[in-house]
Amino acid sequence: MLAIATFVAALWPSLASAVLPIEHWKTAAGARVYFVHAPSIPMLDISIGLDAGGRYDPVGKEGLASMTNAMLAKGAGDLDESAMAERFAMVGAEHGGGAGDDRASVTLRTLSSPAELETAVSTLQLMLTRPSFPQTVLKREKERAVQGLREAQAKPGNIARRAFNQALYGAHPYGRDSTPASVEAVGREDLVAFWRDNYTASRAVVAMIGAITREQAAQIAERLTANLPAGSAPPAVPEVARIEQGREQRIEHPSTQSHILIGLPAIAWGDSDQFALLVGNYVLGGGGFVSRLYDEVREKRGLAYSVYSYFSPSLQPGPFTIGLQTAREQTGTALQVVRDTLERFLTAGPTEQELAAAKANLVGGFALRIDSNRKILDYLSLIGFYGLPLDYLDRWPERVSAVTMQQVQEAFKRHVRPQALSTIVVGDGKAPGK
Amino acid sequence: MHPFRIPGSFALMLATLVFASAVSAQTSERLLANGMKVIVIEDHRAPTVAHMAWYRAGSIDEVNGKTGVAHVLEHLMFKGTKAVGPGEFSRQVAALGGRENAFTSRDYTGYYQQLHKSHLAKVMELESDRMTNLELTAEEFSREIKVVMEERRLRTEDQASSLVYEQLMAAAFIASPVRSPVVGWMNDLQSMRVEDTREWYRNWYAPNNALLVVAGDVDPKQVFDLADKTYGRVPSRALPARKPQIEPAQRGVRRLRIKAPAENPSVLMGFRVPKLEAVDASDDAYALELLSAVLDLDENGRLTRSVVRGSRVANRAGAGYDMVARGPVLFLLSGTPAQGKSTEDVEAALRGEIARIARDGVGEDELRRVKAQYVASRVYKRDSVFGQAMEAAGLEISGFSHADADAILERIRKVNARQIQDVAGRYFDEDSLTVVTLDPQPLPKDANAGKATLRTRH
Numbered sequence: 024m025l026a027i028a029t030f031v032a033a034l035w036p037s038l039a040s041a042v043l044p045i046e047h048w049k050t051a052a053g054a055r056v057y058f059v060h061a062p063s064i065p066m067l068d069i070s071i072g073l074d075a076g077g078r079y080d081p082v083g084k085e086g087l088a089s090m091t092n093a094m095l096a097k098g099a100g101d102l103d104e105s106a107m108a109e110r111f112a113m114v115g116a117e118h119g120g121g122a123g124d125d126r127a128s129v130t131l132r133t134l135s136s137p138a139e140l141e142t143a144v145s146t147l148q149l150m151l152t153r154p155s156f157p158q159t160v161l162k163r164e165k166e167r168a169v170q171g172l173r174e175a176q177a178k179p180g181n182i183a184r185r186a187f188n189q190a191l192y193g194a195h196p197y198g199r200d201s202t203p204a205s206v207e208a209v210g211r212e213d214l215v216a217f218w219r220d221n222y223t224a225s226r227a228v229v230a231m232i233g234a235i236t237r238e239q240a241a242q243i244a245e246r247l248t249a250n251l252p253a254g255s256a257p258p259a260v261p262e263v264a265r266i267e268q269g270r271e272q273r274i275e276h277p278s279t280q281s282h283i284l285i286g287l288p289a290i291a292w293g294d295s296d297q298f299a300l301l302v303g304n305y306v307l308g309g310g311g312f313v314s315r316l317y318d319e320v321r322e323k324r325g326l327a328y329s330v331y332s333y334f335s336p337s338l339q340p341g342p343f344t345i346g347l348q349t350a351r352e353q354t355g356t357a358l359q360v361v362r363d364t365l366e367r368f369l370t371a372g373p374t375e376q377e378l379a380a381a382k383a384n385l386v387g388g389f390a391l392r393i394d395s396n397r398k399i400l401d402y403l404s405l406i407g408f409y410g411l412p413l414d415y416l417d418r419w420p421e422r423v424s425a426v427t428m429q430q431v432q433e434a435f436k437r438h439v440r441p442q443a444l445s446t447i448v449v450g451d452g453k454a455p456g457k
Numbered sequence: 458m459h460p461f462r463i464p465g466s467f468a469l470m471l472a473t474l475v476f477a478s479a480v481s482a483q484t485s486e487r488l489l490a491n492g493m494k495v496i497v498i499e500d501h502r503a504p505t506v507a508h509m510a511w512y513r514a515g516s517i518d519e520v521n522g523k524t525g526v527a528h529v530l531e532h533l534m535f536k537g538t539k540a541v542g543p544g545e546f547s548r549q550v551a552a553l554g555g556r557e558n559a560f561t562s563r564d565y566t567g568y569y570q571q572l573h574k575s576h577l578a579k580v581m582e583l584e585s586d587r588m589t590n591l592e593l594t595a596e597e598f599s600r601e602i603k604v605v606m607e608e609r610r611l612r613t614e615d616q617a618s619s620l621v622y623e624q625l626m627a628a629a630f631i632a633s634p635v636r637s638p639v640v641g642w643m644n645d646l647q648s649m650r651v652e653d654t655r656e657w658y659r660n661w662y663a664p665n666n667a668l669l670v671v672a673g674d675v676d677p678k679q680v681f682d683l684a685d686k687t688y689g690r691v692p693s694r695a696l697p698a699r700k701p702q703i704e705p706a707q708r709g710v711r712r713l714r715i716k717a718p719a720e721n722p723s724v725l726m727g728f729r730v731p732k733l734e735a736v737d738a739s740d741d742a743y744a745l746e747l748l749s750a751v752l753d754l755d756e757n758g759r760l761t762r763s764v765v766r767g768s769r770v771a772n773r774a775g776a777g778y779d780m781v782a783r784g785p786v787l788f789l790l791s792g793t794p795a796q797g798k799s800t801e802d803v804e805a806a807l808r809g810e811i812a813r814i815a816r817d818g819v820g821e822d823e824l825r826r827v828k829a830q831y832v833a834s835r836v837y838k839r840d841s842v843f844g845q846a847m848e849a850a851g852l853e854i855s856g857f858s859h860a861d862a863d864a865i866l867e868r869i870r871k872v873n874a875r876q877i878q879d880v881a882g883r884y885f886d887e888d889s890l891t892v893v894t895l896d897p898q899p900l901p902k903d904a905n906a907g908k909a910t911l912r913t914r915h
Contacts (some may be wrong), residue, residue: 388556
């Protein structure tokens with residue numbers, strides 16, 4: 024048996040995971056590839072992750088990362104946007120993408136039959152390697168983006184989110200959001216430069232799952248990454264400042280509800296407290312219909328339809344967020360209930376019963392995290408981009424199970440410091456709610 | 458907006474496609490003695506299962522003064538039975554590692570759990586228990602109705618686009634109950650009583666008004682046996698007569714303007730058009746489906762190409778049509794004007810696209826392009842056990858069979874350019890049109906900038 028295992032290991036150098044057989048290698052240009060062979064459905068999903076996120080947006084040009092990403096499909100090589108859209112649609116392929124703070128992505132879902140696959144992949148390759156960023160299209164897309172931003176900026180949820188980001192991150196890139204002015208300021212040369220600097224193989228991850236062979240996957244990954252720009256060293260991103268004292272901000276808005284966000288910068292990927300916080304947060308506000316926040320705010324008092332808490336780990340400490348919306352005249356009451364619930368949790372932690380229930384759900388529900396190609400693709404992208412170990416999924420259930428009560432309490436004490444919490448209220452902007 | 462996509466089967470793939478593995482989802486069905494239909498869709502890729510119970514009861518079955526009750530009852534289904542206390546259903550599902558939720562539409566109310574296949578028996582027991590043993594107390598009702606009001610505020614009251622849609626439905630339909638919002642009018646929620654929810658539950662929550670779909674790594678025979686032992690024990694009940702409430706023909710254009718907090722104007726149009734009455738009924742519904750696809754299925758749809766990219770009349774434009782429904786339907790067109798343009802310009806441009814098709818038809822390339830996506834989309838759907846379950850249930854609840862999906866896709870693929878041109882010419886007269894224009898009320902200038910109180914917490 025051992026001999027066979029060794030043979031298998033030698034044939035596929037990085038067949039690491041028992042839960043999911045993830046194959047891993049690098050392309051000639053240095054892009055890291057993560058592949059799972061899934062033959063049952065004749066389709067292929069590809070997600071290319073680029074180190075081209077909004078954290079690299081220059082001050083005054085927030086939105087550049089997003090726009091660069093969106094413009095890739097608007098013209099490449101000799102094809103205009105219509106021709107590109109036609110190529111994808113004719114073979115039933117779906118492409119997508121986007122840019123967050125850390126990561127930009129370009130995705131493709133295609134049939135795996137040869138002719139369709141070839142057309143879809145070659146068009147994707149064109150998008151990545153020879154985008155033309157047409158000026159007329161850029162002008163139009165900027166107009167549309169500005170209109171969309173103006174609309175969003177009038178909505179209480181959006182206003183709250185922006186204020187929250189600013190309260191937590193200030194001038195740090197994580198705190199800066201695009202505005203009509205910043206979008207207007209972006210020119211074609213900015214897009215070209217951003218693409219040239221950051222859409223580079225050495226900082227790229229190619230995730231694939233579908234009905235293709237390892238050899239086909241290798242060829243596709245080579246094609247997609249061989250002619251990416253050489254790239255340049257990315258700008259240094261300052262560290263997220265540790266907040267000692269949070270602030271409270273109330274913004275008047277005529278909406279029928281107040282939108283409330285409470286939080287602070289909390290955790291980066293790779294933090295040893297990750298699993299303790301995951302398990303603890305399930306109890307506090309992550310566990311769907313069974314969390315403390317849900318119980319206190321919604322079930323017992325009917326104060327909100329949506330109330331939740333979650334951690335968003337990023338390359339640098341991403342936020343811990345508590346959120347809810349409540350009829351404006353209930354703002355003070357709702358705030359009090361949330362604060363009391365959080366305080367009780369921080370002081371005494373979960374009960375043994377709650378801890379066991381959290382683990383039962385997370386571990387018992389693990390299979391649901393990887394029961395479709397789409398879900399697996401997302402994990403491959405995550406593992407690749409954030410440098411998680413190949414056995415991340417293998418070890419996930421055991422790491423959840425191993426979390427102790429003490430670890431939860433200590434992790435929350437370290438990462439959710441009450442003094443450092445900021446509170447944003449959009450809606451009832453009048454004075455103290457306490 | 459995208460039109461409803463109907464799934465198809467492998468046999469109908471484009472000629473150029475060759476498949477290594479030609480297994481499509483195996484689906485079986487059984488009718489229990491009490492009238493409940495059970496459908497099992499097999500997918501053995503992962504040891505998980507989606508378990509869904511749907512009731513043929515939605516806002517279309519509500520009456521004036523009690524709108525929103527279907528959705529309220531959906532919320533109350535989590536509040537306890539004789540055997541399982543309030544909130545206990547969710548705790549038990551969570552303890553099994555499950556994910557769950559529920560949803561209400563015009564046509565149906567559905568409840569689902571997704572979990573490891575080994576726990577299927579338990580959720581069938583729990584779900585069948587609340588089908589018949591739900592306890593509806595004034596106390597739980599008084600709390601949950603507040604939650605529903607918050608939901609209405611979040612999704613509708615504070616969203617201009619939702620208000621526009623709500624007004625469109627209420628104006629386009631005078632007699633049909635589809636005119637009322639699923640979440641209910643706010644005043645109906647404020648005056649609702651627990652007795653109303655008991656009435657609803659008694660009326661509609663019977664096995665002969667329900668459908669079970671189980672999709673995933675399961676053996677149909679075992680599922681049918683389990684269904685017999687759980688749902689099969691619930692006695693059937695006579696259902697109230699459903700009044701047809703046929704919407705009278707529209708006799709002229711209807712135009713509304715509404716004011717709501719927003720930055721940009723927009724326009725939403727609805728044309729009264731037929732739905733799919735039966736799989737082999739006339740071709741009009743299929744042609745309308747393709748018309749919607751040609752207009753807005755993808756980035757090269759007529760609306761995006763001509764109105765957004767070409768003439769720059771709109772910054773956003775869309776079309777939508779749901780062929781499969783229990784009640785009357787609309788063909789929707791919408792748009793947001795670009796700088797220097799008006800909603801009148803957008804309306805003219807969108808209607809102009811339909812008129813152009815009525816005059817000149819559509820190209821063969823266009824047809825090939827949209828049809829290719831229907832076929833591919835069928836393959837992609839197999840990656841989602843949940844998606845397949847939803848699709849099967851949606852067909853069944855509207856009077857079709859899940860097995861009609863193949864035939865429907867075949868009819869869609871057979872639609873030709875002439876048929877699309879024909880429906881574009883027949884159904885888009887102004888007399889069948891309702892238009893809602895949003896007159897945006899921007900925030901007072903100091904709302905965002907000035908009145909912010911910054912205070913440090915203590």
